[in-house]
Amino acid sequence: MQWTLNYEETWLHRMNPAFKLVFFLVLFLGLLFIHNPNVITYVTFIPLVLVAFYTGHKRKLLLILMIPFLLLFFSSASSMIFFGQGTTTWWKWGLIHITEESFYRGLHIGFRALNFALLGLIFALTTRPVLLFYSLTQQLHVPPRFAYSFMAAVRILPMMVEEFQQLKTALLVRGIKKEKGIKRVTQTIKLYAVPLLSQSIRRAHRIAVAMESKQFHNGERTYYYNTRLSKFDLFFVMYVIFGVGVTMWLGLEFPTYAITDVRK
Amino acid sequence: MNRLKLSDILITIVIALVFGIIYKLWGPVYNIVKPFGLHIGDVVYGMWFIAGTVAMLILRKPGVAILAETAAASGEFLVGSEYGLSVLLYGIVQGLGTELVFMLFGYKRYTAFVAAVSGVAAAAGSLIMDVAYGYILDLALWNLILLISARVLGGLLIAGIFAYFLVEALEKTGVTSLVRPASDEDFKALDK
Structure with a gap:
């Protein structure tokens, strides 16, 4: 990486x-x-x-x-x-x-x-x-929808990390106690996995809408990097x-x- | 059929990359439970099929499972998986397994049962790869049977049942209504 x-x-x-x-x-x-x-x-x-x-x-x-x-x-x-x-x-x-x-x-x-x-x-x-991703679209003709989705998705990951830290501190402030055993798993899913996933799905949806409203399309295009x-x-x-x-x-x-x- | 829109692809890949990172972290977990050789540890292998099922249960469109599993594998590969390139090919074959099951049900049924079957199909995909890669057919028979049952059980439990409940929890947040195509019930509701 x-x-x-x-x-x-x-x-x-x-x-x-x-x-x-x-x-x-x-x-x-x-x-x-x-x-x-x-x-x-x-x-x-x-x-x-x-x-x-x-x-x-x-x-x-x-x-x-x-x-x-x-x-x-x-x-x-x-x-x-x-x-x-x-x-x-x-x-x-x-x-x-x-x-x-x-x-x-x-x-x-x-x-x-x-x-x-x-x-x-x-x-x-x-x-x-x-x-x-640039070279996949240029040399292998992967549709730009896929390549650019990938690049946008990679950008969302650091935001998720930030959100995770926020969640952790927020739960700490509210005094949430860690459960034991199998309950720990369901607790982690409820408190971390679900909010993190749902927020990133919403964010991904917003980004896609924004890209399309700015005329992102799948046809001929020019590239910032030529590979x-x-x-x-x-x-x-x-x-x-x-x-x-x-x-x-x-x-x-x-x-x-x-x-x-x-x-x- | 519904073609994948940009938002579908983007959401699928975001979900996939999240699981891709989990896949990478899962490597050491598996390598620690595996060396005992009895394959009981292969139950945890099911985690590596989960992206396809989860994405398919959320988006409910053809092609999502294979895209998600391939993207998750590429994510795992790009962050430097110790399995290297093999994850890419395993990912494609496993995603194909998941996809085929949802296809057999006409992309109409998204129940826990179908999810479980798709987990098993992904496990079958990984076993096919293992025949070529790990010569597993040359294991002693009892050992091979243990391997297959552990793998299938893991696919069923983790990539099937667990994925189903994860998505059910996500549904409560209302986020899935953003992405799912309108269903027959929605149209019926309009007629009332």
Whole structure:
């Protein structure tokens, strides 16, 4: 999210946001076709290098952002490792049955999740949402109704945060006590969720009416920001192709695990 | 059929973004309950289907559920979800599940029952994605059944029943009358 953080602009920021999104989705689908754990282990270095050196953010921030990734890796891999099917038993204890096959399949899923997480982090850290919506309308011809609704909606969020603070202090002044247990949930919904949601629905409605009364329409329009493809997009594609080539070769020539297809 | 107007889209996306932020905060919750591997924690997964049902119950127009769920997923993605891009595709498929159920009822019925079924359909959508992404069919059978039942139960309870009651509470504020298309009863009331 690029609203407040300080960062240096890198070539990843200069890529076309819509192209970046589409290309990342292609990479996502491509990752689903990698079934060799050796390959995916090496492939992880492709996004890792970009995160480590080219997002333009401080190392400390990056490290903090990557803490949940470890949890994610473990939680994605664990069910499959403990309960997956396989024939070569390593360890059995009660319901837990770890086999060679299930272990590597779990590891594979963990690396897959890690790759998606890293790609997502690169995108989030190097894309300005406003430019993304501009470029979605210009390059992918998303109807402006959707793109501008998105941008207006993003603007409503900080107002909601402010309203939330107001509500909190107002309830404090009135001496509302917190309920316990399940009643706490219904209380929170009644006191916070309902007023916050209904107010933002009203606000969104007013904004839409205002936009239309000022002649917002879905047809031809000019743009404050013009977004186009550039050499940075080409550079990124070449980096990925080169990276995939090298890591595939490494995975096939220098395998680190005994299994080459986790589906068996 | 009613086409989505600018105000419908804007309201849907605002609702969706609110849930998008909840989706992001929900990630660590799920990751903490999940590693025990028995999938009981998958009951909380239902929270990730809720945007579609809530928006559909409020606006009651075709296309709202899929738009809301996709927008919520994009919101989650843009604030840096640890699931990265996968949330976008999961969001689309889950929203499609919710949408299909309301479509089957001809966009005419918005009861707790239909909401619950739509939650289950969204759960089915997420499971389809999991087959491709997490090889869940290779889990031991009893474990797979646990996963499916926990996921479906979560969809039913959180994205179905809970969403229904949330919208019912919102209705009391009168805000839904702003956005809903005129219903048959409204026209009948005019004839009196």
